[in-house]
Structure formats: C-alpha cells, structure tokens
Amino acid sequence: MSNFSMSTMYSFLSTESWILQLAIILMLTVIADFAQSRILRKINAQLAKTQNYWDDALGEAMRSPVRAVIWLLGVSFGLTVFRSAESETVFGVIDSVRDVGVIIAFAWFMVRFIRKAEESYVVSRETASKEIDRTTADAVAKLLRLSVFIVSTLVVLQTLGFSISGVLAFGGVGGIAVGFAAKDLLANFFGGLMVYLDRPFSVGDWIRSPDREIEGTVEVIGWRLTLIRTFDKRPLYIPNSLFNQIAVENPSRMTNRRIFETIGIRYEDASLMEPVVFEVKKMLLEHPDIDSSKTLIVNFNSFGKSSLDFFVYTFTKTTDWILFHEIKQDVMVKILKIIEMQGAECAYPTSTIHLAKESHAPV
Numbered sequence: 001m002s003n004f005s006m007s008t009m010y011s012f013l014s015t016e017s018w019i020l021q022l023a024i025i026l027m028l029t030v031i032a033d034f035a036q037s038r039i040l041r042k043i044n045a046q047l048a049k050t051q052n053y054w055d056d057a058l059g060e061a062m063r064s065p066v067r068a069v070i071w072l073l074g075v076s077f078g079l080t081v082f083r084s085a086e087s088e089t090v091f092g093v094i095d096s097v098r099d100v101g102v103i104i105a106f107a108w109f110m111v112r113f114i115r116k117a118e119e120s121y122v123v124s125r126e127t128a129s130k131e132i133d134r135t136t137a138d139a140v141a142k143l144l145r146l147s148v149f150i151v152s153t154l155v156v157l158q159t160l161g162f163s164i165s166g167v168l169a170f171g172g173v174g175g176i177a178v179g180f181a182a183k184d185l186l187a188n189f190f191g192g193l194m195v196y197l198d199r200p201f202s203v204g205d206w207i208r209s210p211d212r213e214i215e216g217t218v219e220v221i222g223w224r225l226t227l228i229r230t231f232d233k234r235p236l237y238i239p240n241s242l243f244n245q246i247a248v249e250n251p252s253r254m255t256n257r258r259i260f261e262t263i264g265i266r267y268e269d270a271s272l273m274e275p276v277v278f279e280v281k282k283m284l285l286e287h288p289d290i291d292s293s294k295t296l297i298v299n300f301n302s303f304g305k306s307s308l309d310f311f312v313y314t315f316t317k318t319t320d321w322i323l324f325h326e327i328k329q330d331v332m333v334k335i336l337k338i339i340e341m342q343g344a345e346c347a348y349p350t351s352t353i354h355l356a357k358e359s360h361a362p363v
Helices: 002-047 053-086 089-127 134-159 164-181 183-198 240-244 267-286 321-341
Strands: 206-209 214-221 225-229 235-239 257-265 297-303 308-316
Touching (some): 002 053, 183 235, 214 235, 257 267, 257 321, 267 308, 267 321, 308 321
Antiparallel strands (some): 206 214, 214 225, 225 235
C-alpha cells in the first residue's frame, strides 16, 4: 500500500506539477501587480507635492504600462511552463511575443509620458498666469511621439529577425513610389511643418484670408489639416498645403484697432468747422482709451453734395473686439455732443431746387 501511494504521488508530481507552477506564477503576478499599484500610488502622492511637473507626468505615465508588463511577464512564464509540459511547437513564439510586448509597453509609456508632460506644462503655465505657446508645445509633442513610434517599430522588426538595413533600403525605394502616390498627403504634411516653423498663426488666433472665404479662430493645427472655428461656430477643416498658396491675415496680432470715420455738418455751419475740428482733436488727445502716440488726424476733408465733411483717424489702445466697439461708441457720442455744443448740426442728404422767375415781355 505504501509503495503504491509513493509511486502514485511521484507520478502526479512528475506529470501534473506544471499546474502547481502555474498557480505559483499566477499568485506571484497578482502580488506583484498589487505591490506596484500601492508603491506607485504612494510615489505619485509624494510627487504631487513638488512644483516640478515632469515628475508628475512620469508617475502618471508609468501606471498602466507597468501593470501591462507585469501581466505580460506572468502570462509568458506561465505559457513557458505549459510549453514544457505539452511540447507544442505553437508555443515556440512565446519569447518573441514577450520581447515585442515589452517594447510596445515601453513605447506606450513614452507616449503617455509625452502627453502627460504636455498637459502638465499647459496647466502649470495657466496656473502661474504665464504666456502659453500651445503651437510649439503641440509641435514638439507630435514630433517626439512620431520619433517614439519610428524607433519602437524598428526595434520590434529587429527583435523579430528582420534586417534593419534591408528595411531602411526598402523604405528608401518604396518612399519614392509612395511619394508620387501620396503627393497631396506629403504636401499637407510639409505645409503643416511650415506652419509650425514660420508660425504665421497659433492655436487660439483669429485669422482670415483675403483670397478665400476663410475666417475664424484656430483650434487645432494638425499634420494634415488645420481646424478653424468660424464665427457662426461651424468647424472649417483646411488642408495645410493651402496655406502655402494663399495670403493669411492674423488680426489677433494687431497692436491697435483703428477708428476711421467721416462726419458731415451743414453748409450753413461752415464758420463752425474750425472750432468743431479743434474740439474733436482735443477730446481724442485726452481720451484715456485712445493711443495718442499713434497717428491721430482730425481734418476738414471735402465738400460733399449736402455736407461739409471732416474725418477722424485714430487708434485705440485695446485690440479686444468688444471693448473696441464700446470705445468707438463713446468717441462717436462725444463727437455728436461737440458738434451740438458748437451750435452746429450734422448734415443729412438734402436737395435744393431753384426755380427761375418768369419774365413777362412787353406787348
């Protein structure tokens, strides 16, 4: 009986011990996953207390990739034990899959780190009330993510046994064919690159083109398309190659806004033109929202059909669209009051008909 029990136990351990090994690997994987979760949570809590946003991005970016690597290693080791028990040839790719998985997880971590760092940079600048260059930050982040993708792809190919030099040579030859087939796509890519380098506009700028019906606020500058939100809130998608062919006006970068108006008074008030012009110019020079360091002109300009016209040419200090119109309204109202105070009146279109007197010839 004893010999039978020992032989049975030995047979069980020799043929079924892989089940025990799988259970041990699964338990260790769960313990490692739980431990990393607790450790990273504590580390991130400490990093959140610092003023540096890079370490915050690093801690946040590590969570999911680290968990993925732990479970990837656990599953691969479990499949290795199962392969030794079953001796199936299909399990021969376990090592390659594990290596590729680790590379992908590292690339995933880098992409997450770049994205989190970009978000943390924007938030930190906004919190400190500092100027944010969203366009540059977006361009650098996209270039870094593209670099991570290219490098990780080459490393994966090398891991799978492909020759990197052969891949690069094929890419060079194939790139010519792809270039001809996708010339519009490449034109948009280089158009986006020129926008990033020349920076005629940035995210958040109000732009318009005198050549095309394009006007609105820039929301996204992509590698192929630029998203512009029109003033009626419709999205307008512009291929980047178009910006190499059209003129783009950027009102967001103007230094001042201009008031240019012509006002007419009656011909009967011709003697009052000089004091009216003098008082209007004096009012503009003393106005707190008018930039007197810029061109400021108030002059009698022309003899109209039914009015004597003088024009006002000046600039406001603000470039804000809404505030500008408030200031312009205030200026125009003050001009009306000056005309009234001087005893003159604004002219309106009139017509005068002169009738010839009838002459009676002597009979």
